Amino acid sequence: MGKLTHIVNWARIKSPWVLHFNTGACNACDIEIIAALTPRYDLERFGVQLKGTPRHADILLCSGPVTRQVECRLKMIYEQMPEPKFVVAVGTCACSGGVFDGCYNVKSGINAAIPVSAYIPGCPASPKAIIDGVVKLLQSLEAEEEKKEK
Amino acid sequence: MLKQLFILLVFPGFLFLLTSGLLAEFIDRRLYARLQNRQGPPWFQPLADFIKLLGKEDIVPQEADTTVFRLMPLVALSATVAAFFYIPLWGTEAMFSFNGDIIVVLYLLMLPTLCFFLGGWYSRSVFSSIGAVRVLTQLFAYEVPLFICILASSLLANTWSLSGMAAFYSKHPGYWLFNLIGFGIAFISLLGKLEKVPFDIPEAETEIVAGSFTEYSGRLLAFFRLTIDIELIVGTSLLAAVFLPFGFGVGPYIGFVIYILKVLLLVALVSLSRTIFARLRIDQMINLCWKYLAPLAFLQVLLNLIAKGVMVK
Numbered sequence: 001m002g003k004l005t006h007i008v009n010w011a012r013i014k015s016p017w018v019l020h021f022n023t024g025a026c027n028a029c030d031i032e033i034i035a036a037l038t039p040r041y042d043l044e045r046f047g048v049q050l051k052g053t054p055r056h057a058d059i060l061l062c063s064g065p066v067t068r069q070v071e072c073r074l075k076m077i078y079e080q081m082p083e084p085k086f087v088v089a090v091g092t093c094a095c096s097g098g099v100f101d102g103c104y105n106v107k108s109g110i111n112a113a114i115p116v117s118a119y120i121p122g123c124p125a126s127p128k129a130i131i132d133g134v135v136k137l138l139q140s141l142e143a144e145e146e147k148k149e150k
Numbered sequence: 151m152l153k154q155l156f157i158l159l160v161f162p163g164f165l166f167l168l169t170s171g172l173l174a175e176f177i178d179r180r181l182y183a184r185l186q187n188r189q190g191p192p193w194f195q196p197l198a199d200f201i202k203l204l205g206k207e208d209i210v211p212q213e214a215d216t217t218v219f220r221l222m223p224l225v226a227l228s229a230t231v232a233a234f235f236y237i238p239l240w241g242t243e244a245m246f247s248f249n250g251d252i253i254v255v256l257y258l259l260m261l262p263t264l265c266f267f268l269g270g271w272y273s274r275s276v277f278s279s280i281g282a283v284r285v286l287t288q289l290f291a292y293e294v295p296l297f298i299c300i301l302a303s304s305l306l307a308n309t310w311s312l313s314g315m316a317a318f319y320s321k322h323p324g325y326w327l328f329n330l331i332g333f334g335i336a337f338i339s340l341l342g343k344l345e346k347v348p349f350d351i352p353e354a355e356t357e358i359v360a361g362s363f364t365e366y367s368g369r370l371l372a373f374f375r376l377t378i379d380i381e382l383i384v385g386t387s388l389l390a391a392v393f394l395p396f397g398f399g400v401g402p403y404i405g406f407v408i409y410i411l412k413v414l415l416l417v418a419l420v421s422l423s424r425t426i427f428a429r430l431r432i433d434q435m436i437n438l439c440w441k442y443l444a445p446l447a448f449l450q451v452l453l454n455l456i457a458k459g460v461m462v463k
Contacts (some may be wrong), residue, residue: 011201014194042188046177047195052359055279055367058202063214082207082367 019057023066171379207367223373240405270362281361292342319395
């Protein structure tokens, strides 16, 4: 069984499919996420593909602070994703709520609603930072797997 | 018995189709990337995607019909693999053949599309229902020109079996040039069958999320994706056998190389058209198929009837 899980983990790291969801951002981080997926940066080199439906996705890229209106929708999308799944918070607002923290309509960062695996700060986070963050998340999965083997 | 099992499961059966299908997806994606001036995925990418999807949780929506939802990917996959055995590849003889196997192959190649429809329809989600309806609408548009073209070329050969056709065209070299119009029409129809751009209307990820596959995840989605990959190989093999029938009588090894080259050429044409065209609307697609492709296909039938009367005695 050890060999089989090793192969499945390898495949998981090599083929992360992302879903992009705006939880109330000012649209700056969204533009940068879209920029990261253009041919200029060519994320398909790492097997990254943008998917339209949560059923196909492995990684949920969230941008912006969680507003009260979007909270239940965010949870619904998170629950629609099949296991194993990871959440990446893109931008300062997604990490901590940013300048919107404490507003009457805002519930702080993404981790106030769903568990987050990686944080990418920046206002907005540049495409290079987003790619770096996703690669670091994949590397940490690899390291975790190696630890399990020992 | 053992030999037949080997044919069915290993070569040129399921295992050969699995590897060649994944390779064809890689070639398609890599060529697409290179034509867009980028690096593209590494060679193992389709395999990694497939294994990853196998290892994921598969969710069946509460509203969906569990039996149909779970069964459709398997039916689609097995129908596509079954169609492959009746197509002559590198000799004039297919693995199995009988008089009338053209109908069987065309029918078996229609089954996956019907499975996409049923799977999407019984997901009971809005996006997949729209996708499913589009799948069926598109089916009625491209299937008729495709059938007429393939039957036109069998008319010239005066046989109802694909192996017989391959034998006829290799005995009469040059006769395949009569079918060039039919080849073009069949290629366009094949793009519709494979749901590739410009006919990816049922999937259209910018409009309806992922069409009839919206609710599919994990293993079931892996089988659907594998079906599309294998359909690419089976469809291009069918076109190669019917419309490019040369290089059959040169022995198994050189014949195999020629077969691979023919399939590669068709796969490259598919990814080229994926790069240079944009998606059509469903009404434009129906107009194109019924106003232009179907009359042209009838012209092909007429041409072949005249050719048969004049040349074949």
